[in-house]
Amino acid sequence: MKLLTHNMLTSPGNARGFPLKIEGATVEEVETDFNAEFISRMVAKLEWDALLGALQQLGVAHQLPSAVPDKYAEDEAFLKALHHVLVEVEVMEGELVCPETAKRFPVKGGIPSLI
Amino acid sequence: MVLTSILSLVGTVLGTALDVACAVPVVGPLLKPLKFIFGAADDQSVTSLFTFLWNYRNFDFEHFMKSHKAALAVGQKTGDYCTGVCNYYEVMSEVITLTSGPFWHFVPMAEGVSRKESHDQFHCTMVNHLDAKPGQKILEFGCGFGEIGRQVAKISGASVTGLTMSNAEIVGGNERIHKAGLQDRCVIVQGNYHKMPFPDASFDKVFGVYCLKYSADLETAISEAARVLKPGGRLVSYEIIVTDKYDPTNKTHKYYVDNISHSTCMPPLWHAHNFRDAARKAGLVPHSEVDLCKPPAQPWYSCFERTYIHDVLSSPLVLNAVKLAETVRILPKSFFEFFEACIIHPTTDFTNAGRLGIVDGALMMVWTKP
Ligand SMILES: C[S@@+](CC[C@H](N)C(=O)[O-])C[C@H]1O[C@@H](n2cnc3c(N)ncnc32)[C@H](O)[C@@H]1O
Numbered sequence: 001m002k003l004l005t006h007n008m009l010t011s012p013g014n015a016r017g018f019p020l021k022i023e024g025a026t027v028e029e030v031e032t033d034f035n036a037e038f039i040s041r042m043v044a045k046l047e048w049d050a051l052l053g054a055l056q057q058l059g060v061a062h063q064l065p066s067a068v069p070d071k072y073a074e075d076e077a078f079l080k081a082l083h084h085v086l087v088e089v090e091v092m093e094g095e096l097v098c099p100e101t102a103k104r105f106p107v108k109g110g111i112p113s114l115i
Numbered sequence: 116m117v118l119t120s121i122l123s124l125v126g127t128v129l130g131t132a133l134d135v136a137c138a139v140p141v142v143g144p145l146l147k148p149l150k151f152i153f154g155a156a157d158d159q160s161v162t163s164l165f166t167f168l169w170n171y172r173n174f175d176f177e178h179f180m181k182s183h184k185a186a187l188a189v190g191q192k193t194g195d196y197c198t199g200v201c202n203y204y205e206v207m208s209e210v211i212t213l214t215s216g217p218f219w220h221f222v223p224m225a226e227g228v229s230r231k232e233s234h235d236q237f238h239c240t241m242v243n244h245l246d247a248k249p250g251q252k253i254l255e256f257g258c259g260f261g262e263i264g265r266q267v268a269k270i271s272g273a274s275v276t277g278l279t280m281s282n283a284e285i286v287g288g289n290e291r292i293h294k295a296g297l298q299d300r301c302v303i304v305q306g307n308y309h310k311m312p313f314p315d316a317s318f319d320k321v322f323g324v325y326c327l328k329y330s331a332d333l334e335t336a337i338s339e340a341a342r343v344l345k346p347g348g349r350l351v352s353y354e355i356i357v358t359d360k361y362d363p364t365n366k367t368h369k370y371y372v373d374n375i376s377h378s379t380c381m382p383p384l385w386h387a388h389n390f391r392d393a394a395r396k397a398g399l400v401p402h403s404e405v406d407l408c409k410p411p412a413q414p415w416y417s418c419f420e421r422t423y424i425h426d427v428l429s430s431p432l433v434l435n436a437v438k439l440a441e442t443v444r445i446l447p448k449s450f451f452e453f454f455e456a457c458i459i460h461p462t463t464d465f466t467n468a469g470r471l472g473i474v475d476g477a478l479m480m481v482w483t484k485p
Binding site for chain 1: 252285
């Protein structure tokens with residue numbers, strides 16, 4: 001599960017089940033091609049605080065600012081740092097915990113299960 | 116493994132040679148039945164049937180059929196078919212892929228156009244109905260191994276999230292995403308479309324193919340699809356339904372339609388008006404509705420007719436041969452029951468119900484969210 005995916009997952013049937021807390025995670029880093037346009041397009045769709053929270057829970061070091069910079073589309077250093085955390089950091093195993101009900105959902109083989 | 120590869124290679128070579136030969140005037144049409152016998156190993160053909168038999172020679176069909184029937188009974192009693200869906204696709208996702216390839220739905224076909232080309236065409240049709248654009252976020256619910264989503268992503272440049280239920284599907288779907296090199300834009304998530312694990316207004320477009328037929332609660336499923344859709348977004352549903360001609364008091368009608376549901380662990384099929392009502396209740400606005408298989412396209416079930424698979428599977432000769440093979444233990448225990456319920460019935464009942472005009476498998480419905 002990439003953090004790009006985590007960023008859009010919520011506890012099923014719970015309007016306040018976002019963002020899911022990540023616990024006991026095994027993380028892998030996979031190098032992928034950088035596509036500035038793609039990452040730049042994603043920025044507007046992100047829940048920024050949820051992303052920063054996830055990074056903190058995973059203990060992944062990063063160089064992201066606490067808020068999205070104004071001229072992010074031209075900021076290559078920013079887009080590269082974002083590319084790394086969004087698509088190169090992969091949660092392989094672990095659990096997603098609903099912030100509202102504490103219900104737990106597994107991540108197995110990199111795939112989140114929210115049944 | 117080796118035998119499977121040889122069979123599929125032989126199947127592919129012969130399949131291609133036959134395609135060429137069948138196009139020859141006069142003798143061509145006479146060769147057509149051979150196509151069914153030696154089609155490709157992942158298409159509807161005898162080659163694929165043998166590959167399947169070989170791969171599953173040690174499979175516990177007895178256990179599968181027991182759990183399949185028990186899960187159907189639970190679904191019929193409680194209206195919750197989720198356990199049944201998981202149980203069915205845990206096994207059938209591989210079986211369907213082996214015997215029919217990556218397409219678990221019917222699409223319009225035309226004379227002289229191959230099944231694969233017809234599905235490619237369908238993927239473009241889907242992209243058009245979705246009005247999918249680069250950078251958009253699209254959800255495909257009930258995605259199976261996710262082939263349609265990957266094709267939509269490839270053709271349109273959009274990102275596609277697949278949502279489906281069984282373990283086998285998410286693992287197989289994830290592998291296929293990696294094989295296609297689409298891991299930056301495609302992802303698969305395990306979840307129930309009646310209770311989607313996504314926030315409100317998170318997708319530009321949402322679609323489902325041949326999956327709402329598994330819902331015993333269409334209103335909830337469609338309201339969930341509408342909820343995760345952004346205002347201005349589209350919901351596209353391509354489903355198999357009963358038509359106005361279907362008369363539940365007619366025994367023959369009911370026999371075919373019930374069999375379709377029972378063989379794949381589904382609730383009774385819905386009618387188009389059930390979809391329209393559910394969408395209206397969910398606050399969606401009708402955009403378009405087309406039957407993709409209006410002539411000159413061949414009927415939606417024509418894939419079974421053109422390969423003669425319907426004729427072969429519905430012949431008593433084949434049934435008795437399979438029964439005999441199980442008795443003398445060439446085939447595993449309970450294979451006959453499985454073969455009849457999960458392979459023959461879907462093929463023959465779809466074809467028969469389609470010929471009667473009581474079931475339609477090519478309705479494309481599109482709504483927008485205001
Ligand atoms: C006939 S297959 C169609 C697969 C794919 N859409 C296609 O047409 O090739 C039906 C799919 O719906 C899924 N499904 C059924 N009920 C579901 C539910 N409640 N939530 C999510 N997926 C479901 C099944 O797991 C299966 O993948």
